[in-house]
Structure formats: structure tokens, C-alpha cells
Amino acid sequence: MSARKRPRPRGFQYLYDGRELMAVLEHKADGWHVILRNQKVGVCADRVAALRLVDTHAKGNPHDQTKVA
Numbered sequence: 001m002s003a004r005k006r007p008r009p010r011g012f013q014y015l016y017d018g019r020e021l022m023a024v025l026e027h028k029a030d031g032w033h034v035i036l037r038n039q040k041v042g043v044c045a046d047r048v049a050a051l052r053l054v055d056t057h058a059k060g061n062p063h064d065q066t067k068v069a
Helices: 047-059
Strands: 011-017 020-028 031-036 039-044
Touching (some): 020 047, 031 047
Antiparallel strands (some): 011 020, 031 039
8 A cells, every 4th residue: 555645636625704705725736826805816835835825814804803992
């Protein structure tokens, strides 16, 4: 039995914030393309880095911030 990992298929992964589509990760030959709210943010070498990029950009979202009176 081989210890090699099976390669991930090319395709899309969708990330939701509740019911709202927040980001799309697209796996291509050159890496994981990050599309956040219909805008391309960047390309990452692996999926974990792409998820981190989504997380850092989502924290700057004005919809997620609460107003302090």
C-alpha cells in the first residue's frame, strides 16, 4: 500500500457566512484562486493559505463589525 496522498481534484469550494455566500476557492494548476464577494483577491499555493486569506479579508468586512454607541 502506497503512503502517497491522492491529489485533490480541480474544482471549486464554496464558503458561506450563515446563508450568504462569502467566498469561492477555485483549485487550478497554478494554485488556489480566492474570490471574495465577486472580487478576485489572490492566488495561494495551498488550500490552508487560501482559507487564511479569506479569514483575514473577511475580518475587514463592514457587515461583520458592530457599532458601539
